[in-house]
Amino acid sequence: MISKEQIKTRYNEVFDSMPTHIVRSPGRINIIGEHTDYNEGFVLPTAIDKAIYVAVGKREDDLIRLYAEDFKAYFEVSIADIRPVEEGWPNYVLGVVGQLRERHLTFGGFNMYIDGDVPLGAGLSSSAALECAAGFALNVLFDLQLQRVDIARIGQLAEHTYAGVKCGIMDQFASVMSKADHVVKLDCRDLSFSYTPLELGEYAILLLNTNVKHSLASSAYNDRRASCEEGVRFVQAKYTDVNSLRDVSIAMLDELVKPVDEDVYTKCRFVVEENQRLNDACAALERGDLEELGQQLFRAHTGLSKAYEVSCPELDFLVDYVQEFPEVLGARMMGGGFGGCTINLVKKSFQDLLIDRLTPVYKAKFGLDLTAIKVVPSNGTEILL
Numbered sequence: 001m002i003s004k005e006q007i008k009t010r011y012n013e014v015f016d017s018m019p020t021h022i023v024r025s026p027g028r029i030n031i032i033g034e035h036t037d038y039n040e041g042f043v044l045p046t047a048i049d050k051a052i053y054v055a056v057g058k059r060e061d062d063l064i065r066l067y068a069e070d071f072k073a074y075f076e077v078s079i080a081d082i083r084p085v086e087e088g089w090p091n092y093v094l095g096v097v098g099q100l101r102e103r104h105l106t107f108g109g110f111n112m113y114i115d116g117d118v119p120l121g122a123g124l125s126s127s128a129a130l131e132c133a134a135g136f137a138l139n140v141l142f143d144l145q146l147q148r149v150d151i152a153r154i155g156q157l158a159e160h161t162y163a164g165v166k167c168g169i170m171d172q173f174a175s176v177m178s179k180a181d182h183v184v185k186l187d188c189r190d191l192s193f194s195y196t197p198l199e200l201g202e203y204a205i206l207l208l209n210t211n212v213k214h215s216l217a218s219s220a221y222n223d224r225r226a227s228c229e230e231g232v233r234f235v236q237a238k239y240t241d242v243n244s245l246r247d248v249s250i251a252m253l254d255e256l257v258k259p260v261d262e263d264v265y266t267k268c269r270f271v272v273e274e275n276q277r278l279n280d281a282c283a284a285l286e287r288g289d290l291e292e293l294g295q296q297l298f299r300a301h302t303g304l305s306k307a308y309e310v311s312c313p314e315l316d317f318l319v320d321y322v323q324e325f326p327e328v329l330g331a332r333m334m335g336g337g338f339g340g341c342t343i344n345l346v347k348k349s350f351q352d353l354l355i356d357r358l359t360p361v362y363k364a365k366f367g368l369d370l371t372a373i374k375v376v377p378s379n380g381t382e383i384l385l
C-alpha cells in the first residue's frame with residue numbers, strides 16, 4: 001500500500017502544487033479462462049491488493065505533464081499533439097486521452113503523478129491498472145460523467161491504439177469492477193457478470209513470478225487473436241449465424257477448420273475447451289471442490305502450453321515442479337503468456353516451504369530470481385481524494 005500522504009507529498013515535489021484527486025486502480029489475477037475474452041467467452045478474474053496510483057491536477061494551459069515514479073521520468077506533450085511514443089509508459093495515459101478525444105469529451109491540460117506497487121511485466125496487468133487509474137482520474141477531474149464500464153472500454157481501446165496489443169476486456173474490467181474476497185465471472189460477449197466468493201479454506205493463491213517477459217509477447221498475442229478470427233471465418237462459411245468462437249463447437253471445428261488449417265484448428269479448439277474448463281471450474285468452486293478446481297488449472301496450463309503455445313520454458317518448469325506436491329492442488333501460467341507469473345492453489349501451511357525449495361532450483365536452472373507474491377482478492381478502482 002502506498003499512502004495518500006506520500007502521494008500528495010511527491011506530487012507537490014514534482015509539480016510544485018497540490019493534486020485535486022488521487023485514484024487507486026489494482027492489478028489482477030485470473031483463476032481460469034485465458035485468451036477467451038477476445039473470443040466473446042468467459043473469464044474469472046479478480047483484482048489484487050497491489051495497485052497503480054495516480055494523482056492529478058488541472059493546468060492553465062493545454063499541456064499534459066506526466067511523471068512516473070518507477071522510471072523517475074517526466075513526459076510532456078500538448079493535447080493537440082498526442083500520438084504513440086517510443087518511451088512506452090506514457091502510451092497508457094495518452095491512449096486514454098486519445099479515447100476521450102474520440103468521444104468528443106471536453107477537457108484541458110493536466111499534471112499526473114504515477115506510482116504503484118504492481119510488479120511490472122509480471123502479467124498482473126499493471127498497464128490496464130494505469131489506463132483505468134488515468135481514466136478514473138480524468139473522469140473526476142473534468143467531470144466527464146463516464147461509468148466504470150466505459151472507463152474499462154476506454155482502457156482496452158487505449159491498449160489497442162497506443163500500445164498495439166489487441167487485448168480483450170478482462171484486465172480493465174477486473175481492475176474497475178472487482179469485489180474483495182470474490183472472483184468475477186464475466187461474460188465478455190455482453191459484459192454481464194456475477195460475483196462468486198473465493199472461499200479457499202486452508203488453501204491460498206500464490207503467484208510465482210518467472211521474472212521473464214519474452215519479447216515476442218505482443219506480436220504473438222495479436223497472431224493468436226488473428227488465428228481465432230480466421231477459424232471463425234472458416235466456420236461462418238457454413239454456419240452463418242456464428243459470430244465468434246463462443247458460438248463454435250468442437251464438431252464445427254472438426255468439420256470446417258481441421259481439414260483446411262491444422263494450426264488454426266488447434267488454437268481454436270483450445271479456446272472452445274478453455275471456456276468449458278472455466279464453466280467446470282466455476283461449478284467446482286461453487287460446491288467447494290478445490291481438488292477439481294486445481295485439476296482444471298493444470299489442464300488449462302497443458303492447453304496453453306501445448307495447444308495455444310503461449311507458455312515458455314520458465315513457466316512450464318514452475319508448473320511441472322509444483323505438480324509433484326500433494327499440497328499444491330493446481331497451477332498454470334496466467335495472463336497473455338511468454339513470461340510473467342504462474343498462479344498456484346497451495347495449502348497455506350506449505351507456501352513458505354515451497355518457496356524455499358523452489359527458489360534455488362529455479363535459480364540454478366535459469367539463472368533467474370524467483371519472486372513469490374501472496375495476493376488477496378480486492379476491490380476494484382477507488383477514488384482516494
Ligand code: GAF
Nearest residue numbers: 034035167168169170335336
Ligand atoms: C492479456 C490481455 F490483456 C487480456 O485481455 C487477456 O486476453 C489475457 O492476456 C489472456 O487471457 O492479459
